[in-house]
Amino acid sequence: xxxxxxxxxxxxxxxxxxxxxxxxxxxxxxxxxxxxxxxxxxxxxxxxxxxxxxxxxxxxxxxxxxxxxxxxxxxxxxxxxxxxxxxxxxxxxxxxxxxxxxxxxxxxxxxxxxxxxxxxxxxxxxxxxxxxxxxxxxxxxxxxxxxxxxxxxxxxxxxxxxxxxxxxxxxxxxxxxxxxxxxxxxxxxxxxxxxxxxxxxxxxxxxxxxxxxxxxxxxxxxxxxxxxxxxx
Amino acid sequence: xxxxxxxxxxxxxxxxxxxxxxxxxxxxxxxxxxxxxxxxxxxxxxxxxxxxxxxxxxxxxxxxxxxxxxxxxxxxxxxxxxxxxxxxxxxxxxxxxxxxxxxxxxxxxxxxxxxxxxxxxxxxxxxxxxxxxxxxxxxxxxxxxxxxxxxxxxxxxxxxxxxxxxxxxxxxxxxxxxxxxxxxxxxxxxxxxxxxxxxxxxxxxxxxxxxxxxxxxxxxxxxxxxxxxxx
Numbered sequence: 001x002x003x004x005x006x007x008x009x010x011x012x013x014x015x016x017x018x019x020x021x022x023x024x025x026x027x028x029x030x031x032x033x034x035x036x037x038x039x040x041x042x043x044x045x046x047x048x049x050x051x052x053x054x055x056x057x058x059x060x061x062x063x064x065x066x067x068x069x070x071x072x073x074x075x076x077x078x079x080x081x082x083x084x085x086x087x088x089x090x091x092x093x094x095x096x097x098x099x100x101x102x103x104x105x106x107x108x109x110x111x112x113x114x115x116x117x118x119x120x121x122x123x124x125x126x127x128x129x130x131x132x133x134x135x136x137x138x139x140x141x142x143x144x145x146x147x148x149x150x151x152x153x154x155x156x157x158x159x160x161x162x163x164x165x166x167x168x169x170x171x172x173x174x175x176x177x178x179x180x181x182x183x184x185x186x187x188x189x190x191x192x193x194x195x196x197x198x199x200x201x202x203x204x205x206x207x208x209x210x211x212x213x214x215x216x217x218x219x220x221x222x223x224x225x226x227x228x229x230x231x232x
Numbered sequence: 233x234x235x236x237x238x239x240x241x242x243x244x245x246x247x248x249x250x251x252x253x254x255x256x257x258x259x260x261x262x263x264x265x266x267x268x269x270x271x272x273x274x275x276x277x278x279x280x281x282x283x284x285x286x287x288x289x290x291x292x293x294x295x296x297x298x299x300x301x302x303x304x305x306x307x308x309x310x311x312x313x314x315x316x317x318x319x320x321x322x323x324x325x326x327x328x329x330x331x332x333x334x335x336x337x338x339x340x341x342x343x344x345x346x347x348x349x350x351x352x353x354x355x356x357x358x359x360x361x362x363x364x365x366x367x368x369x370x371x372x373x374x375x376x377x378x379x380x381x382x383x384x385x386x387x388x389x390x391x392x393x394x395x396x397x398x399x400x401x402x403x404x405x406x407x408x409x410x411x412x413x414x415x416x417x418x419x420x421x422x423x424x425x426x427x428x429x430x431x432x433x434x435x436x437x438x439x440x441x442x443x444x445x446x447x448x449x450x451x452x453x454x455x456x457x458x459x460x461x462x463x
Binding site: 066067069070071072073074075078079082161164165166168169171172179182183186192193194195196197198200201204205207208209212 | 295296298299300301302303304305307308311312313315316398402403405406408409416419420423429430433436437440441444445448
């Protein structure tokens with residue numbers, strides 16, 4: 001396993017870059033980070049619609065969230081791969097296809113996290129913000145969301161872990177992320193699949209385990225802060 | 233693209249492919265569920281065992297599996313693991329359905345790791361005096377677990393287990409990467425053979441959604457009939 005890393009580490013980390021597109025582990029991380037950042041506003045809008053008093057907003061968005069959450073991500077990826085070129089008129093590359101699928105999928109999951117986060121803020125906060133003269137959207141933006149998002153930080157880190165794992169599905173549409181690169185290394189070596197895929201598993205493990213520990217630490221820290229507001 | 237051709241989905245060769253894929257997906261999910269549940273229970277009890285070594289085994293199992301994507305598990309169990317087996321065993325395995333076997337192993341381990349965490353938090357929500365009282369009455373750890381703690385804990389664990397079953401159902405789709413002819417695989421086969429992607433993906437999406445919504449419905453039903461009571 002060590003020799004494999006010694007030979008292929010650069011390829012494993014950045015793919016063919018700079019002679020080709022960025023790939024490998026860097027692409028996995030870039031894709032996951034970008035997907036989460038873009039999915040966050042989507043999730044906020046969907047969550048606000050799901051909490052809206054207007055049925056016209058609430059019902060369709062609830063249906064969309066249920067449909068996306070009841071469908072495998074792979075299905076969303078296939079739809080994106082198949083429909084995006086039909087809709088936009090020009091072909092979409094694998095990176096943007098995967099990014100679109102992840103933003104839709106994560107947006108629906110984040111919507112539920114954010115909805116719970118907003119519902120966790122005492123109702124008095126909205127009422128006092130409104131009575132101070134804020135309109136609904138400003139009260140949401142300036143009073144509710146900053147508190148809700150802060151409480152949700154550990155969940156967001158965990159969602160980042162899920163997103164890193166989800167990027168592996170880019171493999172299916174030949175996106176050169178780390179699973180795909182591992183498979184290419186395996187094809188070149190031919191005789192050592194157990195080591196190559198163990199290495200792949202270890203890579204994901206180190207990333208995701210450390211991130212989820214960080215989420216755990218954050219959760220405890222925030223809980224401690226909430227228990228002793230003065231120590232924040 | 234021409235208009236939506238329903239006949240493709242109602243009869244003929246492509247219809248047969250899709251339906252057989254759907255059946256295989258359901259079979260994969262059921263087989264995995266039947267094996268994963270007892271394994272999850274075992275791991276959950278390990279994580280709460282009085283011996284530190286046993287607890288460590290449980291933690292390593294759960295963390296090592298949950299922090300690696302299912303796709304990487306599939307690749308490892310299909311391409312990697314059989315290679316390190318001794319020759320006769322390997323030959324025996326390759327005569328059989330090695331794709332499906334690898335998929336089931338990956339799905340069982342992945343599902344069991346998640347379910348064991350749900351069961352564990354169910355067990356932990358039972359006040360610890362229950363265990364202490366049972367032990368004081370002369371039950372062994374396992375006896376107390378089986379007769380006092382688990383019957384109460386498992387009832388609380390049903391809703392999260394149902395939502396893990398939903399995840400399992402969606403996760404069966406990843407078996408296509410190692411060539412298991414389940415629903416997603418067949419949908420893609422139909423798409424590449426007939427260029428009727430819209431129809432075949434619509435069929436697959438509808439099929440996934442039907443089962444998913446049924447599972448969600450089961451969860452709502454359970455919630456209605458067994459509301460959470462505070463202990």
